[in-house]
Amino acid sequence: xxxLNETIETIEPLDNEAMRLTQRRLDSLTKPQGxxxxxxxxxxRIAGITGKYIxxxxxxxxxxxxxxxxxxxxxxxAFPQDVTMEMVENFIKGGAAMNVLSKHVGSDLWVVxxxxxxxxxxxxxxxxxxxxxxxxxxxxxxxxxRDEAIRAIEVGISMVVQAKDQGYGLIxxxxxxxxxxxxxxxxxxxxxxxxxxxxxxxGTGVDDEGMKRKIETIEKALDVNRPDPNDxxxxxxxxxxxxxxxxxxxxxGCAAMRIPVLIDGFISGAAALVAYKLKPLAGEYMIAxxxxxxxxxxxxxxxxxxxxxLDLDMRLxxxxxxxxxxxxxxxxxxxxxxxxxxxxxxxxxxx
Amino acid sequence: xxxLNETIETIEPLDNEAMRLTQRRLDSLTKPQGxxxxxxxxxxRIAGITGKYIxxxxxxxxxxxxxxxxxxxxxxxAFPQDVTMEMVENFIKGGAAMNVLSKHVGSDLWVVxxxxxxxxxxxxxxxxxxxxxxxxxxxxxxxxxRDEAIRAIEVGISMVVQAKDQGYGLIxxxxxxxxxxxxxxxxxxxxxxxxxxxxxxxGTGVDDEGMKRKIETIEKALDVNRPDPNDxxxxxxxxxxxxxxxxxxxxxGCAAMRIPVLIDGFISGAAALVAYKLKPLAGEYMIAxxxxxxxxxxxxxxxxxxxxxLDLDMRLxxxxxxxxxxxxxxxxxxxxxxxxxxxxxxxxxxx
Numbered sequence: 256x257x258x259l260n261e262t263i264e265t266i267e268p269l270d271n272e273a274m275r276l277t278q279r280r281l282d283s284l285t286k287p288q289g290x291x292x293x294x295x296x297x298x299x300r301i302a303g304i305t306g307k308y309i310x311x312x313x314x315x316x317x318x319x320x321x322x323x324x325x326x327x328x329x330x331x332x333a334f335p336q337d338v339t340m341e342m343v344e345n346f347i348k349g350g351a352a353m354n355v356l357s358k359h360v361g362s363d364l365w366v367v368x369x370x371x372x373x374x375x376x377x378x379x380x381x382x383x384x385x386x387x388x389x390x391x392x393x394x395x396x397x398x399x400x401r402d403e404a405i406r407a408i409e410v411g412i413s414m415v416v417q418a419k420d421q422g423y424g425l426i427x428x429x430x431x432x433x434x435x436x437x438x439x440x441x442x443x444x445x446x447x448x449x450x451x452x453x454x455x456x457x458g459t460g461v462d463d464e465g466m467k468r469k470i471e472t473i474e475k476a477l478d479v480n481r482p483d484p485n486d487x488x489x490x491x492x493x494x495x496x497x498x499x500x501x502x503x504x505x506x507x508g509c510a511a512m513r514i515p516v517l518i519d520g521f522i523s524g525a526a527a528l529v530a531y532k533l534k535p536l537a538g539e540y541m542i543a544x545x546x547x548x549x550x551x552x553x554x555x556x557x558x559x560x561x562x563x564x565l566d567l568d569m570r571l572x573x574x575x576x577x578x579x580x581x582x583x584x585x586x587x588x589x590x591x592x593x594x595x596x597x598x599x600x601x602x603x604x605x606x
Numbered sequence: 607x608x609x610l611n612e613t614i615e616t617i618e619p620l621d622n623e624a625m626r627l628t629q630r631r632l633d634s635l636t637k638p639q640g641x642x643x644x645x646x647x648x649x650x651r652i653a654g655i656t657g658k659y660i661x662x663x664x665x666x667x668x669x670x671x672x673x674x675x676x677x678x679x680x681x682x683x684a685f686p687q688d689v690t691m692e693m694v695e696n697f698i699k700g701g702a703a704m705n706v707l708s709k710h711v712g713s714d715l716w717v718v719x720x721x722x723x724x725x726x727x728x729x730x731x732x733x734x735x736x737x738x739x740x741x742x743x744x745x746x747x748x749x750x751x752r753d754e755a756i757r758a759i760e761v762g763i764s765m766v767v768q769a770k771d772q773g774y775g776l777i778x779x780x781x782x783x784x785x786x787x788x789x790x791x792x793x794x795x796x797x798x799x800x801x802x803x804x805x806x807x808x809g810t811g812v813d814d815e816g817m818k819r820k821i822e823t824i825e826k827a828l829d830v831n832r833p834d835p836n837d838x839x840x841x842x843x844x845x846x847x848x849x850x851x852x853x854x855x856x857x858x859g860c861a862a863m864r865i866p867v868l869i870d871g872f873i874s875g876a877a878a879l880v881a882y883k884l885k886p887l888a889g890e891y892m893i894a895x896x897x898x899x900x901x902x903x904x905x906x907x908x909x910x911x912x913x914x915x916l917d918l919d920m921r922l923x924x925x926x927x928x929x930x931x932x933x934x935x936x937x938x939x940x941x942x943x944x945x946x947x948x949x950x951x952x953x954x955x956x957x
Contacts (some may be wrong), residue, residue: 284703285693285696285701285702285703286702286703286922287684287685287810287811287921287922288811290810290811290920290921290922291703291918291920291922291926292899292918292919292920292921293918293919293920294918294920333638333956333957334638334954334955334956334957335954335957337954338953338954341951341952341953341954342636342953344951344952344953345636345946345951345953348946348951350636350944350945350946350950350951351636351637351945351946351951352635352636352637352642352941352945354944354945355937355940355941355944355945356937356940356941358940358944359933359936359937359940360933459638459641459956460638460639460641460956548643564918565916566917567643567644567645567915567934568643568644569641569642569643569644569645570638570641570643571637571638571641571642575642579933579934579937582710582711582930582933583918583930585710586706586707586710586930589706589707589709589710590703590706590707593701593705593706593709594701594702594703594705594706595696595699595701595702599701600692600695600696600699600701600702601692601695602689602692602693602695602696603685603686603688603689603692604685605684605685605810605811606684606685606686
């Protein structure tokens with residue numbers, strides 16, 4: 256199950272019987288019915304995904320894909336392109352926000368070079384899966400070939416295969432790539448038909464002048480490439496990114512292998528949207544971790560009918576929102592595993 | 607600092623210099639400025655409370671106060687009064703949602719009998735501080751005497767003194783008491799002037815008939831008692847509860863002893879509001895953990911100018927929302943403690 260088509264064909268609906276049994280158990284626990292709100296909803300979803308009505312507390316993994324974007328030459332980012340590689344170093348050394356938060360929730364972290372510009376093949380602590388030295392400038396032509404997009408997706412799928420082999424039961428998605436809010440905005444515009452001015456945000460913090468350039472650049476990329484919204488691989492290869500393709504593979508792989516997967520912010524959401532467009536059923540395996548300040552994120556989640564768990568005004572990416580939400584997912588599973596029923600506890604039920 | 611007046615007088619403003627230094631450090635870390643949103647806001651607040659610009663990761667404690675309410679004879683709850691005591695048993699045995707969630711976030715849990723109806727003085731695993739066998743029926747007269755209210759507040763203060771002695775650095779508030787959403791609604795109505803029909807919620811889940819009775823009972827209690835909104839102890843003693851008084855003491859004690867304290871849901875919020883009315887500065891030491899489904903909760907938080915961290919459609923109480931938010935508070939502190947600066951990591955700054 257390492258190939259894209261095979262993976263897509265493997266994806267099946269959630270296990271309704273497991274969900275029904277989980278709901279029944281939740282209703283028997285010593286609390287007013289439904290009073291744990293979205294924790295109960297998450298527990299039921301995890302049961303449907305895993306097929307276990309009392310799910311295991313999962314071994315957790317965050318997969319962080321890093322890649323560069325040719326479009327940065329248009330001046331769409333507040334940070335220089337070198338920051339992608341410098342931040343990869345920072346992840347290896349453990350100094351980034353994602354290191355702190357994944358450690359905080361007990362998640363392992365895999366950093367994948369799927370398209371960083373420059374040779375870092377000698378570096379330890381990275382999973383080396385480079386498809387290309389960044390994408391080409393999408394304002395001038397397509398960002399990558401269709402074949403590169405498929406290979407990048409299959410890297411993501413292969414990460415999930417390895418994760419499953421190693422016993423991981425919950426996967427978070429993260430990314431690093433200067434310029435990737437520009438690519439994500441173009442993807443959302445391509446699928447939704449919305450103009451860039453209604454989707455774009457400030458990313459890492461461009462000023463008004465930079466915002467204007469960013470909008471014009473995305474308009475140009477859409478105009479030059481004319482991505483076909485009915486062909487998700489066309490959208491992805493023309494205006495996407497290698498880390499976005501890789502994460503789309505993670506979402507598809509998780510759906511195929513029945514592992515719950517957390518969407519992080521706007522870029523991770525663009526990858527989720529590509530996966531969802533390739534196979535709408537994949538959306539049932541996704542949990543929206545948080546709502547990013549980057550306004551296009553809400554558009555993505557609405558398109559997939561997902562509601563975020565957290566809303567903490569975050570806009571960092573890297574998988575930080577997904578990591579924080581892992582603590583909530585764990586809590587929901589522990590509720591179903593560890594709470595006493597009314598009968599066990601000898602507590603009187605509702606009159 | 608065990609007496610109410612003395613405690614109130616001890617409460618001082620936050621440490622602005624510590625907050626300024628924390629903000630400066632946050633801005634030097636390897637992330638776009640402000641991109642961790644409310645995590646950064648919480649880190650700054652903790653610095654202001656503790657006076658340490660790089661706060662320690664705190665030893666965590668949840669204080670759960672249990673008490674009964676005479677008003678339940680009016681038929682305002684979906685569960686029988688015995689459930690208060692039965693749930694105290696459940697807390698001791700570890701089967702309640704609060705046991706699961708406090709363990710999940712690494713918080714200790716103190717269960718305090720401050721007014722459970724019936725003798726449980728022989729039970730182990732409880733802190734015995736009973737002021738009375740529940741309150742009197744507030745629909746007929748005042749719930750407790752002013753002296754009882756003050757003594758219950760001072761129990762809460764004494765819990766914080768003990769907690770500080772034992773090195774706790776973050777305190778969550780929780781409660782158990784069949785009938786306590788009725789008392790909390792009456793408190794909010796007394797302070798805000800809003801009619802019960804605009805504040806009341808379904809509590810543990812009363813039906814439409816029960817809601818009608820609940821509203822009428824609160825109207826009657828306010829009419830019979832005429833609590834004076836300018837005298838918080840008058841409101842508390844006439845239409846409050848012993849666990850609400852105890853938690854008001856926890857809030858005041860934390861403000862006096864500079865320990866960050868988490869508001870849980872609607873009942874904990876009513877206690878916070880009493881503390882805030884006694885000393886508005888105490889509100890600066892409070893962190894609103896989540897937004898309860900019980901609609902009066904938002905009214906309370908708005909009155910204190912607080913914004914909840916989580917919104918997970920929960921309405922269980924016990925301190926469950928505060929416990930979940932402890933994970934977020936810890937994360938915010940670890941960010942400031944563990945992340946690398948741009949300089950340390952050799953990452954290029956914004957152009």
